[in-house]
Amino acid sequence: xxxxxxxxxxxxxxxxxxxxxxxxxxxxxxxxxxxxxxxxxxxxxxxxxxxxxxxxxxxxxxxxxxxxxxxxxxxxxxxxxxxxxxxxxxxxxxxxxxxxxxxxxxxxxxxxxxxxxxxxxxxxxxxxxxxxxxxxxxxxxxxxxxxxxxxxxxxxxxxxxxxxxxxxxxxxxxxxxxxxxxxxxxxxxxxxxxxxxxxxxxxxxxxxxxxxxxxxxxxxxxxxxxxxxxxxxxxxxxxxxxxxxxxxxxxxxxxxxxxxxxxxxxxxxxxxxxxxxxxxxxxxxxxxxxxxxxxxxxxxxxxxxxxxxxxxxxxxxxxxxxxxxxxxxxxxxxxxxxxxxxxxxxxxxxxxxxxxxxxxxxxxxxxxxxxxxxxxxxxxxxxxxxxx
Ligand code: PMP
Numbered sequence: 001x002x003x004x005x006x007x008x009x010x011x012x013x014x015x016x017x018x019x020x021x022x023x024x025x026x027x028x029x030x031x032x033x034x035x036x037x038x039x040x041x042x043x044x045x046x047x048x049x050x051x052x053x054x055x056x057x058x059x060x061x062x063x064x065x066x067x068x069x070x071x072x073x074x075x076x077x078x079x080x081x082x083x084x085x086x087x088x089x090x091x092x093x094x095x096x097x098x099x100x101x102x103x104x105x106x107x108x109x110x111x112x113x114x115x116x117x118x119x120x121x122x123x124x125x126x127x128x129x130x131x132x133x134x135x136x137x138x139x140x141x142x143x144x145x146x147x148x149x150x151x152x153x154x155x156x157x158x159x160x161x162x163x164x165x166x167x168x169x170x171x172x173x174x175x176x177x178x179x180x181x182x183x184x185x186x187x188x189x190x191x192x193x194x195x196x197x198x199x200x201x202x203x204x205x206x207x208x209x210x211x212x213x214x215x216x217x218x219x220x221x222x223x224x225x226x227x228x229x230x231x232x233x234x235x236x237x238x239x240x241x242x243x244x245x246x247x248x249x250x251x252x253x254x255x256x257x258x259x260x261x262x263x264x265x266x267x268x269x270x271x272x273x274x275x276x277x278x279x280x281x282x283x284x285x286x287x288x289x290x291x292x293x294x295x296x297x298x299x300x301x302x303x304x305x306x307x308x309x310x311x312x313x314x315x316x317x318x319x320x321x322x323x324x325x326x327x328x329x330x331x332x333x334x335x336x337x338x339x340x341x342x343x344x345x346x347x348x349x350x351x352x353x354x355x356x357x358x359x360x361x362x363x364x365x366x367x368x369x370x371x372x373x374x375x376x377x378x379x380x381x382x383x384x385x386x387x388x
Pocket of ligand 1 (some may be wrong): 104106107108110131133173178204205234235236243244322328
């Protein structure tokens with residue numbers, strides 16, 4: 001009796017799609033000790049190198065002394081500290097919105113926001129390559145769920161024009177997490193406004209890396225609250241900490257506080273994480289050199305890959321996938337890199353479409369030019385072997 005779980009596990013293995021974890025012994029990047037072995041890593045989302053910044057760590061430690069470690073309760077019960085409140089106010093100022101609201105993870109923010117704004121009879125329109133949490137949020141909401149072609153405003157318009165729903169929400173990643181490209185948000189915003197729909201953007205990968213002062217895609221495309229009423233970001237990437245936020249109007253934030261179940265029924269992030277994020281936000285805004293250095297590493301990496309004949313995607317962000325095609329090829333490259341002391345994860349279906357398995361290289365301001373060159377030299381060797 002019970003469930004027979006083996007067939008699905010065996011099939012995952014047979015399809016070369018089985019996933020497993022590694023155990024880190026220290027900071028995530030660039031030099032990492034994994035299972036006792038030092039490796040050079042290119043797979044963290046810590047794009048600005050703030051996760052391990054001494055001032056960020058100090059803020060975390062000081063706040064633990066002041067507040068203790070855990071949030072202790074949900075925000076609406078007893079878990080909303082001065083640290084959370086101040087961070088929300090600073091994130092509102094950072095995004096140029098009246099208010100911001102913290103969520104415990106980006107996944108929960110996306111589930112909570114979409115299902116608080118939409119219900120049965122409404123309609124949600126999602127870019128085909130949106131992050132899983134946005135797709136799941138759309139499905140959970142009970143609204144009519146429609147996907148439009150990737151980065152294709154005309155496809156969005158076609159679907160919007162055929163919809164009579166009272167509330168229509170267009171949802172997109174700002175920077176696509178597996179491809180690294182930036183959504184055509186100016187066009188999405190225009191189409192959404194024309195059809196009286198709202199636009200929601202998940203800028204998990206854009207905050208800190210694009211826009212003036214790292215203000216993300218809203219700044220890059222100059223999208224104010226009218227064009228982009230729902231702006232979401234995560235703290236676990238360029239901010240180097242953990243959690244997420246949504247920024248928007250007073251009314252939007254009050255609606256989320258009242259109706260977003262993933263906000264209401266979960267423990268707040270530790271106050272220390274909020275204090276650490278306040279410090280990382282300051283550094284993220286101030287240290288323009290981090291973005292400049294990162295951009296120069298991106299150019300160096302792309303040029304090197306082009307010289308090796310490797311297929312890159314149209315990305316100017318720190319997400320720089322190398323397209324391999326079949327899952328076994330991506331896995332084999334990833335294993336060969338690891339044998340040479342370099343860690344790059346292979347991304348396979350169902351995370352990406354079949355036939356587009358890739359090595360997802362992520363670059364960070366914490367990398368040096370020499371480290372990029374080491375990665376390129378290893379890729380050159382493996383490519384040569386592969387062709388031989
Ligand atoms: N949105 C995007 C675009 C993401 O890449 C991620 C994380 N991979 C999330 C949301 C989820 O954020 P979190 O890790 O904070 O749950």
